[in-house]
Amino acid sequence: MEYPVSANARYTGLIQHYGDRLPIEDPASAVCLGEGRTPLIRTYNLPRRLGFEGEIYLKFEGVNPTGSFKDRGMTVAVTKAFDEGARAVVCASTGNTAASAAAYAARAGMQAFVIIPEGKIALGKLSQAMMHGAKVIQLRGNFDEAMAIVRVLVRDLPITLVNSINPNRLQGQKTAAFEVVEDLGRAPDYHAIPVGNAGNITAYWMGYKEYGYEGWCAPPVMVGFQSTGSAPIVEGRHIDQPDTVATAIRIGHPASWEGALDVQKESRGWFDAVTDEDILQAQRLLASTDGVFCEPASAASVAGIVSEIQAGHIPQGSNVVCTLTGHGLKDPDTAIRQSEQPFTVDATEAAVEEVIQGFL
Numbered sequence: 001m002e003y004p005v006s007a008n009a010r011y012t013g014l015i016q017h018y019g020d021r022l023p024i025e026d027p028a029s030a031v032c033l034g035e036g037r038t039p040l041i042r043t044y045n046l047p048r049r050l051g052f053e054g055e056i057y058l059k060f061e062g063v064n065p066t067g068s069f070k071d072r073g074m075t076v077a078v079t080k081a082f083d084e085g086a087r088a089v090v091c092a093s094t095g096n097t098a099a100s101a102a103a104y105a106a107r108a109g110m111q112a113f114v115i116i117p118e119g120k121i122a123l124g125k126l127s128q129a130m131m132h133g134a135k136v137i138q139l140r141g142n143f144d145e146a147m148a149i150v151r152v153l154v155r156d157l158p159i160t161l162v163n164s165i166n167p168n169r170l171q172g173q174k175t176a177a178f179e180v181v182e183d184l185g186r187a188p189d190y191h192a193i194p195v196g197n198a199g200n201i202t203a204y205w206m207g208y209k210e211y212g213y214e215g216w217c218a219p220p221v222m223v224g225f226q227s228t229g230s231a232p233i234v235e236g237r238h239i240d241q242p243d244t245v246a247t248a249i250r251i252g253h254p255a256s257w258e259g260a261l262d263v264q265k266e267s268r269g270w271f272d273a274v275t276d277e278d279i280l281q282a283q284r285l286l287a288s289t290d291g292v293f294c295e296p297a298s299a300a301s302v303a304g305i306v307s308e309i310q311a312g313h314i315p316q317g318s319n320v321v322c323t324l325t326g327h328g329l330k331d332p333d334t335a336i337r338q339s340e341q342p343f344t345v346d347a348t349e350a351a352v353e354e355v356i357q358g359f360l
């Protein structure tokens with residue numbers, strides 16, 4: 001007998017789902033991996049702990065196919081590159097762009113070249129780029145230097161740049177805002193996002209405005225968070241030696257700075273910085289009290305919201321969405337370093353019980 005194929009099984013990805021809102025002529029040609037449709041998870045312990053009588057939701061982008069929101073932009077950028085006849089893509093990356101570009105290029109039968117800062121990319125991301133067959137070029141330098149190099153490089157080579165200065169990336173990433181509005185039935189009052197190059201906050205704002213103009217919703221106030229060691233937009237100046245445990249936002253020369261300032265003005269939002277300590281604490285808090293494991297950069301949005309609520313900048317009763325940009329498994333080293341270490345015991349019931357009894 002034949003079983004009916006469910007709508008879930010037929011979902012191929014964002015381009016199929018939002019094709020009429022994306023710059024793709026033939027959605028059937030899409031290079032996709034089922035990205036998007038990520039959960040909007042309501043937290044209960046977090047607001048209770050803060051004494052916050054409002055709603056805090058997590059847009060968990062860590063469950064995209066390669067574990068970060070970069071897949072939303074990459075499906076569009078790689079599909080476009082393929083349609084235009086490109087045979088290779090290149091990006092500078094702090095890790096997640098590399099992992100995503102490598103996967104989508106593999107899917108399309110294209111070569112990916114990824115340029116990363118040596119020693120400053122999380123283990124999970126590096127392993128992905130390597131497994132997907134990207135040529136990995138480690139730079140003795142930081143992300144901003146890698147970015148400056150690829151910008152020039154692509155002028156002379158037959159390679160498509162898939163960093164977020166490629167406008168197709170932001171087109172894909174704006175779909176996350178569509179999903180939030182569809183899930184909530186409205187836009188949130190506040191939307192918090194970690195900021196590196198500021199491409200994602202710019203893309204969300206595009207998405208909210210697109211729905212807003214069509215009468216779907218009043219757009220939210222956008223709030224962007226950087227790490228104090230890497231906060232060019234907050235400080236209003238380039239940072240030449242950015243430093244933070246949140247490697248995905250270790251960026252001192254943001255590529256979409258202007259976009260970020262437009263978002264701030266138009267949404268009446270703001271940017272602020274949070275310390276590495278606060279970032280790691282928020283990461284642990286989410287994982288241990290609400291069951292959601294995100295990478296350090298992602299936790300910047302939650303650390304930021306915690307401090308804004310405590311400072312009274314976000315009023316009681318508000319509805320808040322935090323984007324968790326990437327999965328915690330991306331950076332196992334940082335997770336293990338800050339966690340309680342395992343108990344090692346002899347292989348006897350008594351030894352195991354002794355540990356358990358200590359906590360009952």
Ligand SMILES: *Cc1c(COP(=O)(O)O)cnc(C)c1O
Nearest residue numbers: 096196197198199200248325326
């Ligand atoms: C890329 C990335 C960011 C920063 O996004 P921008 O568009 O560069 O501002 C934040 N968190 C994670 C996990 C990322 O991969």
